[in-house]
Structures are given as C-alpha cells and as structure tokens.
Amino acid sequence: MKIVAEPLSVLRSRTSYKWQTYPADVLPLFVAEMDYPLAEPVQQAIIARVLASDTGYIAGPEPVAQAFAGYAGRTWGWQVDPGDIRTTTDVSVAIVECLRQTVPVDGSVVITPPVYPPFYELPPEAEATVVEVPLLLTGTGWRLDLPALERAFARGADAMLLCNPHNPLGLVHSAETLRALADLSAKYGVAVISDEIHAPLTYDSEAFTPYLSVSEAAREFGICVTAASKAWNIAGTKCAVMVGSSDRTRLQLDSMPEEVSARTSILGLHASVAAYDDGGPWLAGVLDSLATNRELLAELLSAHLPEVIYRPPAAGYLAWLDFRGLGWGGDPAAIALEQGQVALEPGLKFGRHGTGFARLNFACSPEVLTEAVTRLAAVQARPAVGPLEP
Structure with missing residues (x-):
C-alpha cells in the first residue's frame, strides 16, 4: 500500500532544514528529506x-x-x-x-x-x-x-x-x-x-x-x-x-x-x-509512491518543459535535471528559486560537470510535484528580452 505524503500544512510545522530554510511561498525540493510520515x-x-x-x-x-x-x-x-x-x-x-x-x-x-x-x-x-x-x-x-x-x-x-x-x-x-x-x-x-x-x-x-x-x-x-x-x-x-x-x-x-x-x-x-x-512494509509503500512520482515527473516535463533532459533514476528519489536547453545559464536552480519559488539543489554543488543542471527531490505528494513543474514552466513561458537572469 502506498505511503501518502503529508500535506503542506503539516510539513511546514517541521523544524528540519528542508522546512525552515525558505519562506512559506517556496516549494522546497532541494535537500534529501522525504515528506512521508515515519514508519510506525x-x-x-x-x-x-x-x-x-x-x-x-x-x-x-x-x-x-x-x-x-x-x-x-x-x-x-x-x-x-x-x-x-x-x-x-x-x-x-x-x-x-x-x-x-x-x-x-x-x-x-x-x-x-x-x-x-x-x-x-x-x-x-x-x-x-x-x-x-x-x-x-x-x-x-x-x-x-x-x-x-x-x-x-x-x-x-x-x-x-x-x-x-x-x-x-x-x-x-x-x-x-x-x-x-x-x-x-x-x-x-x-x-x-x-x-x-x-x-x-x-x-x-x-x-x-x-x-x-x-x-x-x-x-x-x-x-x-x-x-x-x-x-x-x-x-x-x-x-x-x-x-x-x-x-x-x-x-x-x-x-x-x-x-x-x-x-x-x-x-x-x-x-x-x-x-x-x-520497516519493510513501510519502505515498500514508499517505493510504490516514489515509482509513481518518478514517472509523473517524466510526464510533466515532457508536457511542460520538453527541453529539460531527465533520466529516471534506478534508485532514490533525486532527479538530475539538465536545464541547458532552456537557456537558464550555469545555475538554473537560482532562476527556479527567484522566479518560480521552487528550491532545487544547484548542480554546481556537484562539481563543474553540474553546470546547467539542478537536482530535484520528488519524495513529495504528486500535487506538490505537479505544482513545482507548473511553476518552472511558467518561468520559461514569461516573455524575456535576452537570456533569463537569476
């Protein structure tokens, strides 16, 4: 049975790094923490x-x-x-x-x-x-x-x-x-x-x-x-x-x-x-939810940001996204945060080979994941003179 992510109203009461780093209007999909309740x-x-x-x-x-x-x-x-x-x-x-x-x-x-x-x-x-x-x-x-x-x-x-x-x-x-x-x-x-x-x-x-x-x-x-x-x-x-x-x-x-x-x-x-x-049954339920989100992310990007390259991971809940096709520069996470209120982990943190990339945590509800991609797509859709700047 799938483990369902907790609602944002509950998650924002957490005191962990994920939920205390950014204002409430930001969707935090950066650090590797999951949004599911603990295994009983x-x-x-x-x-x-x-x-x-x-x-x-x-x-x-x-x-x-x-x-x-x-x-x-x-x-x-x-x-x-x-x-x-x-x-x-x-x-x-x-x-x-x-x-x-x-x-x-x-x-x-x-x-x-x-x-x-x-x-x-x-x-x-x-x-x-x-x-x-x-x-x-x-x-x-x-x-x-x-x-x-x-x-x-x-x-x-x-x-x-x-x-x-x-x-x-x-x-x-x-x-x-x-x-x-x-x-x-x-x-x-x-x-x-x-x-x-x-x-x-x-x-x-x-x-x-x-x-x-x-x-x-x-x-x-x-x-x-x-x-x-x-x-x-x-x-x-x-x-x-x-x-x-x-x-x-x-x-x-x-x-x-x-x-x-x-x-x-x-x-x-x-x-x-x-x-x-x-904890095996709980983990199986989490993996079921993560597998659904892994595919949902592919569908969302294909529909709204087809220029972003995404290879679904064989393990984990972290997506390594190639934003270079969008023209968002070397640090697309900065644009995602400042213009879309979506916090991603900057690819540059992972070494120089992360230039133009960002990491997204999809261990969240399908609704949050959908909203995050919708916000990123809205940034790309805005009229701009020249390349986007962070």
Whole structure:
C-alpha cells in the first residue's frame, strides 16, 4: 500500500532544514528529506526509549549489527558477519574516519563527479586531497570510467569514494563494473569506501549489488558505509554502520578512536534496528509512491518543459535535471528559486560537470510535484528580452 505524503500544512510545522530554510511561498525540493510520515515501528522504537528514559550512551553496536546483517541477507543475499560491523553518528563521519585509517596525510582520494557535494569536503577533513575522475555519459546512460580510474590509481591515489547507488544520478553500478573496480583496487592497493546509503531505495531490489559482496578483492580493500537514515527518513537520529570484512579492514575499523563509536545516538541505533527489522512494509509503500512520482515527473516535463533532459533514476528519489536547453545559464536552480519559488539543489554543488543542471527531490505528494513543474514552466513561458537572469 502506498505511503501518502503529508500535506503542506503539516510539513511546514517541521523544524528540519528542508522546512525552515525558505519562506512559506517556496516549494522546497532541494535537500534529501522525504515528506512521508515515519514508519510506525520506527516511531514506536523512539517513543519506547524516551518513555524508558533510555537516552544515554550506546552500549555497543550489537543490536543494529544484527539487524543490518539480517536485512542485507534478506534483501540482497549479502551474508554479513555482525562482528564485522561498527557504528558511528552518520555516513559523512564514517567516511572521514575511514579515510583517516586508509589514507596518509597529504594522500589523495578519487571521487567521480557529478557527485554528492560533501565528497569534495570529506577528504580535506581527513587531510587528503581530491582527485576527480568524472563519470562517463554514454548512449545507454552513466557509468564509471574504469580506464581513467586505473590511470588515477596508477599515479598513486590512496583511496576512492564510491557512491553506490550514485547521488545525484540514481545510478546503480552493475556487479560486473564493481568487480572490475575491485580488481583495480587490489592491483594498486587502493582502498574503496563504498557509500551505500541509498541502496534500500533501489526500485528493483535485485539490481543493487553491495560492493563487498562482489569478490575477495573487494572485501580485502573495501569498506561499506551506510545507514537507515535515507531510506527511512531518520537522518536526525544519527546512526550509521561501517562494514569491514577482511583482516585489513577490520583492523582499520578497530583502530578508530573510541569516540567514533560513542558518537552513535542511542535513539538512532534503536530507530535503525526497527527500520531494518520491521520497516519493510513501510519502505515498500514508499517505493510504490516514489515509482509513481518518478514517472509523473517524466510526464510533466515532457508536457511542460520538453527541453529539460531527465533520466529516471534506478534508485532514490533525486532527479538530475539538465536545464541547458532552456537557456537558464550555469545555475538554473537560482532562476527556479527567484522566479518560480521552487528550491532545487544547484548542480554546481556537484562539481563543474553540474553546470546547467539542478537536482530535484520528488519524495513529495504528486500535487506538490505537479505544482513545482507548473511553476518552472511558467518561468520559461514569461516573455524575456535576452537570456533569463537569476
């Protein structure tokens, strides 16, 4: 059964970043928060801990380790040893702490733009530099540029941040591609930190392949970082998991300061356990709603803004939109906001390859999505002398 997005009157009472950043006349379709009510098992897990005054420090990762291992096995056939799992506050912190263990000071980290904007910031936080190896856009869609990655690895890269599924494209890397990447990783001794936070939001569950499941080479040098936060909309509860399945990566996880684990929220831990153990029906309903919106967006753009190029994502609720055909300049999100009162995530945040693009969050009601595209179409329809200016 579909999960229905809450009405704007309720959503505007939320105090999260999505709903407090812009005035009430702006439709906020930028940051990756969903407009659906929380899954009841997650709600009840948090309420139960609060009613028990159980809001101290976590005793250890065991509850969520068991829950995640069970979910991974049921969903992807990935057999994870719960003993290989550690926790921390969120995926960004997990990435930084993994880089600190795998990359020397002044080392280098490969990223594949256009990519989640913090990927530009997290390596410097770990005292490393960023090396860009852009994704390739082919006639059949986006993919990793394996020859270019090999060149970067051969030049001495120490690690790679893999986004799987890839934000903002919703690209689900194939098992074949991941095996090839793992072979390169092993050949050159490059650590791969695989951010798999969007994995539960894959529309065809059989299409997603966990990186550590593809080969011994992947397990030798790879670490998975993920969380229930994106799929179950609980980013504010603060709990992420890190998986290392080789002697090398277990040692790296165990070499982290004790505080890395201690920063995990006890409410986030129990919310995540509830999500992985009992949140499946809710997630199925959300995916049903998202699938409808994914197609609705295609229909709306085709009818009202056919110049905008949109490739429906294979995972997630983020649409990467190419506005270059409209003549809105390098930052179409600025025009969408200032002239259409629709807040999109600027493509420029995802690297220089995002020039002329913007990311739209369609985890909202069909009515809000329709209104957003209607507003953007109205901007384009206005008489203008010369190109539109933000």
